[in-house]
Amino acid sequence: MKIGITCYPVYGGSGVVATELGIQLAKRGHEVHFITYAQPFRLPYYMERIYYHEVDVPSYPLFDYPPYDLALASAMHNTVLKRNLDLLHVHYAIPHAVSAWLAKEMGQGRVKVVTTLHGTDITLVGQDPSFFSITKFSIQKSDGITAVSESLCRETVLRFDVPREAIRVIPNFVDLQQYRRDLQPCHRDKLAEPGEKIVMHISNFRPVKRVEDAVRVFARLNKRIPSRFVLIGDGPDRAKAQAAAEEEGVADRVSFLGKQESVAELLSCADLFLLPSANEAFGLGALEAMACGVPVVATAVGGLPEVVPQGEAGLLAPVGDLEEMAADAIYLLEDRDRWRQFSAAARHTAEKFSSDIVVPMYEEYYQEVLAR
Numbered sequence: 001m002k003i004g005i006t007c008y009p010v011y012g013g014s015g016v017v018a019t020e021l022g023i024q025l026a027k028r029g030h031e032v033h034f035i036t037y038a039q040p041f042r043l044p045y046y047m048e049r050i051y052y053h054e055v056d057v058p059s060y061p062l063f064d065y066p067p068y069d070l071a072l073a074s075a076m077h078n079t080v081l082k083r084n085l086d087l088l089h090v091h092y093a094i095p096h097a098v099s100a101w102l103a104k105e106m107g108q109g110r111v112k113v114v115t116t117l118h119g120t121d122i123t124l125v126g127q128d129p130s131f132f133s134i135t136k137f138s139i140q141k142s143d144g145i146t147a148v149s150e151s152l153c154r155e156t157v158l159r160f161d162v163p164r165e166a167i168r169v170i171p172n173f174v175d176l177q178q179y180r181r182d183l184q185p186c187h188r189d190k191l192a193e194p195g196e197k198i199v200m201h202i203s204n205f206r207p208v209k210r211v212e213d214a215v216r217v218f219a220r221l222n223k224r225i226p227s228r229f230v231l232i233g234d235g236p237d238r239a240k241a242q243a244a245a246e247e248e249g250v251a252d253r254v255s256f257l258g259k260q261e262s263v264a265e266l267l268s269c270a271d272l273f274l275l276p277s278a279n280e281a282f283g284l285g286a287l288e289a290m291a292c293g294v295p296v297v298a299t300a301v302g303g304l305p306e307v308v309p310q311g312e313a314g315l316l317a318p319v320g321d322l323e324e325m326a327a328d329a330i331y332l333l334e335d336r337d338r339w340r341q342f343s344a345a346a347r348h349t350a351e352k353f354s355s356d357i358v359v360p361m362y363e364e365y366y367q368e369v370l371a372r
């Protein structure tokens, strides 16, 4: 197949999933065309059958807000025509599904559109009155709709009045060869002193991630078990998290590494992953951690219970319950045998989300949509 993929190419779960999917599809013989405003950050410089079409958004004195969605629709349309694409697969509905619908209409409906819903496009941004009706319209106009969890599927049915049978749940996936505990180089001795535990968090530091909670849970854990907290990523709440570390008196035990390329290498030396989000359609970071044998302490929200089986690969607590999350973290780290059990279960669970299992689900779904 010839597939156009559009996503946010910057750091973020939906961009990671879209890029990894494109890479896996190309490895499986498909021709993949990324149509985005920048090179997706996880895309290697050259890979056979992968092409990159940059969306150029010209500026003009009249434009306070240059119309990216229109430029994107044009780039999609041109790529469909020139490269004879079968399908446009857009990740995150806003505004990509609208641009894809426009591109489809411009080409008299020949190309099919698949929209993958990732989370806040449904639960947060899509609920804003400025975006609600256009998001609903573009989802309903897609030839195929996928959601990354059952939970997100339910939310979409409820909030956007989409029939349940119109949505295919295809979970996010992980490359088990890349995410594994025995990865080298090992950075453990650079991140912690011998005998200390390493706790990690990866996110875009948006308010929904409640990064401050992560710091406060760590502070409680550190009182009982000497540990280090390594935070990867960046975003609007970094300063708040740093302030929380100062306030809790653990600033010297907390490292903010910023955006990192080699997430797998870092995760493979962690002992615990913390994800205290207010909402999470899936929780890709948790899955990547689990693939590296890292048990998870997270909140029981959205799709997280589908990813982290409670009491097996990790422990889930109510949002904002710092004491319970800290108690869970201590429970997992205080007993080496117990930790080993959870670590093995984490890897075992991640194996169910292997790219070898999930990528063929997308291929099958594409075939179904093309046959409609």
Ligand code: GMT
Residues within 6 Å of the ligand: 008, 011, 012, 013, 014, 015, 017, 092, 118, 119, 120, 121, 148, 172, 206, 208, 279, 280, 281, 282, 283, 284, 285, 302
């Ligand atoms: O929704 C966001 O905040 C951004 C989005 C992204 O683009 O990073 O994250 C969502 O998609 C990820 C990939 O499918 C999921 O793992 C995240 O759970 C989801 N975030 C939320 O639902 C908050």
